[in-house]
Amino acid sequence: MTENKIVVGSEEWCGLPQINIPAIKARVDSGAKTSALHAVNITPFKKNGNPWVSFEVHPLQNDGKTTIHCEAPVYDKRRVKSSSGQSERRFVIKTSISIAEDTWEVEVTLTNRDSMGYRMLLGRQAMSGKMLVDPESSLLLGDLTPDVLETYYSTNIIKPTGLKIGLLASNPDLYSNRRIIEAGQERGHDVEFLSIKDCYIKLDGKNPEMHYRGGRILSGFDAIIPRIRPSATFYGTALTRHFEAMGVYTLNSASAITQSRDKLYSLQLLINSGLPIPTTGFANSPLDTDELIKMVGGAPLIVKLLEGTQGKGVVLAETKKAAESLINAFKSLRANILVQEFIKEANGKDIRCFVVNGKVVESIMRTAAPGEFRANIHMGGSAAITKITPEERRIAILATKTMGLKVAGVDIIRGQNSPLLLEVNSSPGLEGIEGASNKDIAGKMIEAIERDLKFKRP
Known part of the structure; x- marks a missing residue:
C-alpha cells in the first residue's frame, strides 16, 4: 500500500506541537533507525515522582538566538551511535510530529546537533508505514519563507544579556565562522561578524x-575573535593590534598570530622550547641545494612555502632530481621555502589537537585521500576522533603556550x-573536528572568553 503514504524528499519542514515547535527542518534519513532532535542544556528532573527532562x-539552522524551552516525560535512556561512530547515552522522549496535515507519535533522542547542520534527523522508525522517500528531491511539501518563520518565532528570540563579541574574519558563510557566531548567541x-576588508583604523x-x-565607529566590544586567513595576515593582525590598543580583549593576540604564521620563526621558537620537529633546512643560495637535500636525509622530502597554509604550498619531491628541480625553481622565483624530512611511517596520517586555554579539548586523526600524502580534509581526506598519548598532549599544550596562543590547532x-x-x-577550522567528535568546540572558545573576562552567565 503506497497510495496513503506521504512522499518526502531528503529534507522537509515538520512540526513538533507537543513541545511547542511549529516548524523545524528535518534531514530525512532512512539509513538511521532513530530520530534525533537538536537540544542543549538538557536537564533531568522529577515531576509528580516521574522522570522528566527539560x-x-x-x-x-545557523541561528543560536531563537530558543524554545521544552519539557517532556523521559520515555527511555538509550545508547546511540552517531554518524561519526561515537556512542553516547541519550534521553529519549515520545512526542507528536506533524507533516503534511498528518500527525502521529514518534520516539526522538535528544542530542547536541550543532555540528550536523540540520536541527532534526528523521529516522526510518518514525517514517515506517507513513512516508516514502525520494532521495533525489527536497522540500516536496514546500519551503517556509523567512517571513513565515518570523511569525512563528518572533517571541522566542533571546535578547542578548551577555558580552558584545566581534568575529573578525573574511567569510561569514564559512562553517567555522557560522558556528562561532551561533555558539555565542x-x-x-551579542556576536557580530566584522569583515576584515571593511574595517579601517584611526590612529590617534x-x-x-x-x-x-x-x-560607523566600532565601539563597546568586550572581545574580538580574530580568524584571519593567511592572505590577510598583515592587515588582519594590524586590526587586531588596534583593538588591543583600544583595550578590547582578543582571543588570540596579534603578536601570537604573526609569529605562528611565520613558519621559519615559529619552528625556531618551538625547538627553543625543546619540542621535537622533523629535520628541517632553510637556505638562500642555489649553490647549497645539494647540501640542503642531504641535510634532511635525502629524497623523498617535503618542500614548503613559508607563507602557505592548509596544505597549500606543500609539495612532496619523491626523487633527488625532482627535489633539486623543485628547490631551484622556487629559488629562481625568490620564494622562501623550507625543506623538511619526509616521515614515511606517518603513512599519510596526522593528529590535529585542538587546544583552548591550555587544554586539549579534542583530538582527531586525519587520513590523506588516496594518492595524497597530506592528511587534509579540504583535499578529500577523512577524520576520526583519536586518543592521544600523554607525550602528544604535552607537545600540543607546550607548542600552543610557546606561540602565545589561547586557541590553536596543533598538528602532530x-x-x-x-x-x-x-x-x-x-585559526584552526572547526568543521573536521566538530564533525568527527560531535562536540561543541565553538562553545569551548566562547567559554574561554567568558572565563578570561570573568563573565558569569545569568
Whole structure:
C-alpha cells in the first residue's frame, strides 16, 4: 500500500506541537533507525515522582538566538551511535510530529546537533508505514519563507544579556565562522561578524578608533575573535593590534598570530622550547641545494612555502632530481621555502589537537585521500576522533603556550620513535573536528572568553 503514504524528499519542514515547535527542518534519513532532535542544556528532573527532562531547542539552522524551552516525560535512556561512530547515552522522549496535515507519535533522542547542520534527523522508525522517500528531491511539501518563520518565532528570540563579541574574519558563510557566531548567541552574547576588508583604523594618541563600512565607529566590544586567513595576515593582525590598543580583549593576540604564521620563526621558537620537529633546512643560495637535500636525509622530502597554509604550498619531491628541480625553481622565483624530512611511517596520517586555554579539548586523526600524502580534509581526506598519548598532549599544550596562543590547532605526526610537531595553526577550522567528535568546540572558545573576562552567565 503506497497510495496513503506521504512522499518526502531528503529534507522537509515538520512540526513538533507537543513541545511547542511549529516548524523545524528535518534531514530525512532512512539509513538511521532513530530520530534525533537538536537540544542543549538538557536537564533531568522529577515531576509528580516521574522522570522528566527539560531542554532548549534552537529550531532554525545557523541561528543560536531563537530558543524554545521544552519539557517532556523521559520515555527511555538509550545508547546511540552517531554518524561519526561515537556512542553516547541519550534521553529519549515520545512526542507528536506533524507533516503534511498528518500527525502521529514518534520516539526522538535528544542530542547536541550543532555540528550536523540540520536541527532534526528523521529516522526510518518514525517514517515506517507513513512516508516514502525520494532521495533525489527536497522540500516536496514546500519551503517556509523567512517571513513565515518570523511569525512563528518572533517571541522566542533571546535578547542578548551577555558580552558584545566581534568575529573578525573574511567569510561569514564559512562553517567555522557560522558556528562561532551561533555558539555565542546560544550563550546569550551579542556576536557580530566584522569583515576584515571593511574595517579601517584611526590612529590617534588620545582617541584611537576602529571604523567600519559607511563610517560607523566600532565601539563597546568586550572581545574580538580574530580568524584571519593567511592572505590577510598583515592587515588582519594590524586590526587586531588596534583593538588591543583600544583595550578590547582578543582571543588570540596579534603578536601570537604573526609569529605562528611565520613558519621559519615559529619552528625556531618551538625547538627553543625543546619540542621535537622533523629535520628541517632553510637556505638562500642555489649553490647549497645539494647540501640542503642531504641535510634532511635525502629524497623523498617535503618542500614548503613559508607563507602557505592548509596544505597549500606543500609539495612532496619523491626523487633527488625532482627535489633539486623543485628547490631551484622556487629559488629562481625568490620564494622562501623550507625543506623538511619526509616521515614515511606517518603513512599519510596526522593528529590535529585542538587546544583552548591550555587544554586539549579534542583530538582527531586525519587520513590523506588516496594518492595524497597530506592528511587534509579540504583535499578529500577523512577524520576520526583519536586518543592521544600523554607525550602528544604535552607537545600540543607546550607548542600552543610557546606561540602565545589561547586557541590553536596543533598538528602532530607519529614518527618511528616518537611524535613530531608539524605546525601550530592560529585559526584552526572547526568543521573536521566538530564533525568527527560531535562536540561543541565553538562553545569551548566562547567559554574561554567568558572565563578570561570573568563573565558569569545569568
